[in-house]
Amino acid sequence: MTASLIMDPHPSVLHKDEKIHKGVELVMEHRYRNIPVVDDKGCYQGIFGVNCLLRLVLPRAVIVERGLTTVPFVSDTLRDLRLRLKEVEDQPVTYCLTHEAAVVAPDTPLVETLLTLYRTRTSVPVVEPHTGILVGMISYFDVGAKILEQEI
Numbered sequence: 818m819t820a821s822l823i824m825d826p827h828p829s830v831l832h833k834d835e836k837i838h839k840g841v842e843l844v845m846e847h848r849y850r851n852i853p854v855v856d857d858k859g860c861y862q863g864i865f866g867v868n869c870l871l872r873l874v875l876p877r878a879v880i881v882e883r884g885l886t887t888v889p890f891v892s893d894t895l896r897d898l899r900l901r902l903k904e905v906e907d908q909p910v911t912y913c914l915t916h917e918a919a920v921v922a923p924d925t926p927l928v929e930t931l932l933t934l935y936r937t938r939t940s941v942p943v944v945e946p947h948t949g950i951l952v953g954m955i956s957y958f959d960v961g962a963k964i965l966e967q968e969i
Contacts, residue, residue, distance in 0.1 A: 818927035823963045824943045824953030830855050831910045833862050837873075838906035840865045840913070851918070853942050853951050854910055861944045861951040862914060869913035873905050874898040920944045923952055930955065 829847065831840055831854045843852055844867060851866040872880055875898075879888045905912065920942045921930050934941050934955060943953040 819923060820921045820925040820927070820930040820941075820943050820955060821923040821953070823927065823930065823960055824923070824955045825959050826953045828853060828951075828954035830951065831865050832857070833909065833911050833914075835910050836906065837870075837908050837910055837913055840910050841870065841902070841906065844870070849940075851940055853954060854914055855951050859951060860949040861920065861942055862911070863916045864918040864942070865910045865913055866915065866939075869915065870902070873913065874901045918942060921955070922946045931960065934960065 829843055829849065829852060831843065831852050833854055833856050840852060843849060849867075851864045854862040854865050856862055876888075876891055876893060879891060918939070918941075919933050919937045921933055921944075923943055923945060925933075925943075930941070934957065940954050940956040942951055943955060944950065945952050
């Protein structure tokens with residue numbers, strides 16, 4: 818049993834030239850935490866995710882590395898956060914791309930794949946190692962569905 822047996826072979830993706838507002842639409846419509854980004858050939862580029870969106874809307878002073886640990890004195894409103902998002906929503910999704918996400922190959926053994934999912938606590942891209950092409954995504958829901966459909 819391998820990663821290819823539990824992956825979604827047709828995941829939602831963003832193309833690297835699409836804008837942040839498109840990513841926001843997908844996140845909100847499907848309640849995704851992360852969406853893989855691909856180039857024109859389907860090669861995996863990285864992950865567009867909600868953590869980056871939060872970073873974009875928070876006041877810069879509160880996200881400075883080794884900065885404040887508590888901010889009860891900051892009184893931003895939802896409108897302030899929306900205005901910050903508006904400033905960047907026409908940037909390409911690559912502006913908000915992370916390359917730190919763990920990936921697995923389609924032939925990664927099942928238990929190793931599940932361990933990666935467990936450790937990263939987020940959906941895992943399945944990438945063909947020789948071509949770099951995204952061939953699927955694995956989420957907790959994909960795994961749960963596959964486990965529950967098994968006869969016992």
